[in-house]
Amino acid sequence: MKTITMADVAQHANVSKSTVSQFVNGRYEYMGKQTRERIASAIEELEYSPNIMARSLKQKSSTTIGVIVANILHIFSTQVIRAIEDYCNESDFHVIVCNADDNPEKEKRYIEMLRAKQVDGIISFPTGANNQLYQQLVEQDYPIVLMDRILPDTDININTVLLDNRKAAKLAVDEFVQKGYERIGMLTPPLDEHLTARNERVHGFREALEDHGIVLESGYLVSTDLKEAQAALNRMMSLKSPPEAILALNDRSLVEILNYIKKDQINIPDDLALIGIDDVTFASFYSPALTTVAQPAYKMGEKAAELLLAKILIENSTSEEVVHRFEPELMRRESS
């Protein structure tokens, strides 16, 4: 199976490769009508399809971007990826998705592989341990957009797409308070200074409680590796005076709470009110339907793609790089 190249088409149509190239790229201005037709039919007959890689090599653009997610198991990542793909495909860009699995080593390897593959830019949910690498890339003016995490200790500006995380937590706390709950707890995965979203949510949670003049009982804020979540929840709910409402930092924390609740036959919201950040797929038909704080994940993904492609396509896009905050939305259902 010999592959058909531009040279074959040129020969078949009795023109030069240059002319075929012009044709393929839609530059018809100076092209004779007949030439055009001859080339068109040669392409047709030979079933020629251009080799994009060769073009990319010459043009130094692969029309491909890379997306690195910290952990593909988060519903948020999935939704964001989907939005990025939709957006990119409309601009004829392809996307290569890499799952770092919360592993900085993997993340680093992926960044290197993607660059070696000449992707035109990267959208990343950084794990937090490769900040210098990202900084380097930015210094080289390599197009990059970060999601969900702010690069700390940097005077370099980098486009970052983020939820207004404090507000997300506040929305939940406000809802709880309004419903009359005062003993409010929170479950989160391990905190780490690099994990912007988590930290902001916890801060937002604390602030919101303060705003309402509520003191956070010790033992009400549980930060734990999800593998130990059941035991941790058990401890929290066994306090002399356990929380009557609980906020799940993200979808995975929510699932842990749901598992716990089911095991212990806890009644929602009567025994325990519940709100989760991230609008999980089953929220609306769960029994009871789950109140959530939704992130506009699709819009956020679109924005990230838009920022990246703009940076790639527009010559010296001196648009100052900034943090783009998105508004969370309370989806009031039955669990709160």
Add this chain to the structure above:
Amino acid sequence: MKTITMADVAQHANVSKSTVSQFVNGRYEYMGKQTRERIASAIEELEYSPNIMARSLKQKSSTTIGVIVANILHIFSTQVIRAIEDYCNESDFHVIVCNADDNPEKEKRYIEMLRAKQVDGIISFPTGANNQLYQQLVEQDYPIVLMDRILPDTDININTVLLDNRKAAKLAVDEFVQKGYERIGMLTPPLDEHLTARNERVHGFREALEDHGIVLESGYLVSTDLKEAQAALNRMMSLKSPPEAILALNDRSLVEILNYIKKDQINIPDDLALIGIDDVTFASFYSPALTTVAQPAYKMGEKAAELLLAKILIENSTSEEVVHRFEPELMRRESS
């Protein structure tokens, strides 16, 4: 920001490009120790990273594969994609994911784009309307693996990874019967002769009923566009003698049933027993926990990747192409 090429490294290390190339590709056999070291440090100093695209052009292999899913909203697709990515990354292959959105036009465009991008092979969940295209590819000996759907009317063999769909339906029916239910219904999205998985499940459902000597009441097998599912379910449940158990053909059908149940305050399993094919994420902590028939999605994805990479990597892999069936598993929980 000038990019560093092999020529730069060669110059810096005072050797030829050929030698650098040997080094980069790990062919040290005939290389002097000093030469090796000089090159190594030159690469280090210049922070050289090879341009994989250029290599690919020469070697005619992009170490990238494409995955086209009919509809990325199915949990099954997501799980399969994840497995494919894991498997490929271990072999240093990249994967480009494309979502055809059940749209044959899109599917076709993607196939063409992927080929133009020189991906080394494609794993596809075909929509069913581009069968000729796939057939052509196979005839050209282009590596391809199909998921979930068999290409009909073909004497060409093509590697296909499939669930034993009849058995999946049978497992569910057997469970219902064993629990004492006889009036058993089923909800499915629209059927189409091309949609192997759906057809096989429906056939399996019918056969299993027969095996148990149960006649399928008219109105118990509801095939509908999911947008009209609520009305359709309503009709089914309003029959003079409505089903007492229902099988959901896939995750999306299940969700429709769950929505319906919630709206109508139907009690599971007392009013209506329920089993869904596809092991949805929330099955275990839903109330009641949902009995499902699980597909080994991860294994199936791995198998698809394995078959494809084998075909790509191994010269004339004359392994006969076949249909690989996977065993479904009943996850008995509380809804049946």
Add this chain to the structure above:
DNA sequence: CTGAAAGCGCTTACAG
């Protein structure tokens, strides 16, 4: 053990 040369399939000034 190492290098010169050709070539992968394109694009792009430039000349005519």
Add this chain to the structure above:
DNA sequence: CTGAAAGCGCTTACAG
């Protein structure tokens, strides 16, 4: 309006 030539960054026989 069209073509010859150089070049993108590699790899790979082949020669020495």
